[in-house]
Amino acid sequence: MCVFACTCVYVRVRACMCTPTFYWTAALCPRPGALMGGCVSQAPDVASQPRPVYTDVLQLPLRFHFFRSETMGVPLDVDEAWFMLKILPQINTYYKKHGIRWESSGCVELNVAESASEENMAMCAEARAKTNKINRQNAAGNNDIRREVFLKTLVPQYKTHLDTYDVYLFDFIGDGFQGVTWFDTRTVVMGLRSTKGYTSPTRRPDACLAKTAAHELGHALGLGHPKGKTHPDGVSQLFDTRSGRENPDNLMCGGKDSNGGGGTDLLQWQVDIVRKEARNFLDAYGPRPISSA
Numbered sequence: 001m002c003v004f005a006c007t008c009v010y011v012r013v014r015a016c017m018c019t020p021t022f023y024w025t026a027a028l029c030p031r032p033g034a035l036m037g038g039c040v041s042q043a044p045d046v047a048s049q050p051r052p053v054y055t056d057v058l059q060l061p062l063r064f065h066f067f068r069s070e071t072m073g074v075p076l077d078v079d080e081a082w083f084m085l086k087i088l089p090q091i092n093t094y095y096k097k098h099g100i101r102w103e104s105s106g107c108v109e110l111n112v113a114e115s116a117s118e119e120n121m122a123m124c125a126e127a128r129a130k131t132n133k134i135n136r137q138n139a140a141g142n143n144d145i146r147r148e149v150f151l152k153t154l155v156p157q158y159k160t161h162l163d164t165y166d167v168y169l170f171d172f173i174g175d176g177f178q179g180v181t182w183f184d185t186r187t188v189v190m191g192l193r194s195t196k197g198y199t200s201p202t203r204r205p206d207a208c209l210a211k212t213a214a215h216e217l218g219h220a221l222g223l224g225h226p227k228g229k230t231h232p233d234g235v236s237q238l239f240d241t242r243s244g245r246e247n248p249d250n251l252m253c254g255g256k257d258s259n260g261g262g263g264t265d266l267l268q269w270q271v272d273i274v275r276k277e278a279r280n281f282l283d284a285y286g287p288r289p290i291s292s293a
């Protein structure tokens, strides 16, 4: 707790605000036939140059935490079996070709309703009220509220270690939001329901939740949002040197579930970053046992 409490003051917030007004045009859409819930890994192979083949698979520990409470919790069908069957394999489809494998470190039940003090329950209710009031048009305010609600109040009570990548799953984390990541503590917060692309809070398809988790873990491994950004030499961050053109089908470009939930692929410069970050993590915390899953 001390480590986290000390670092959270300086934490870098990488909010998942993948350009809310950006949606794929028909010409750019990498999956023009994407339907509701079509958030599956199906990156088109348009490259003219081969990808590197990684024989050294970097295995990273991933732990899902299910927040249970009357006000902000997720239902009981969202459990470890759900994670192992519906979420983890799909997350790994995005990383497998880059030589990274996420391995379950088990799931954690955070049953606040049974164990929390009245003070904690009041805090949860206040947090839920704040997230419900979030105005999608006020981006700065949204960041502040999420930082206040999740980083400073709820998650620090449970995040006591830095040797895993942790995803905390709540019912709803704010209007228009799917997830948020705090890079320095390898902490991801996600909502089971979202209003991004929906007219009211709606439970997202499992495949879309898995894609968001993969996207947020990209943030946890050091990636930002490449859309509209350039490298120091002025080249678009979405330029694919293998095909010689921009490729918007990028995992770090988010989107509505009805449009496939964003992109799927990572460019080589992004792969280099995430593999370097993964190696740094393994150097710090040691190799992970190979999972039989």
Ligand SMILES: [Zn+2]
Binding pocket: 014, 015, 016, 017, 018, 215, 216, 219, 225, 252, 254
């Ligand atoms: Zn994001």
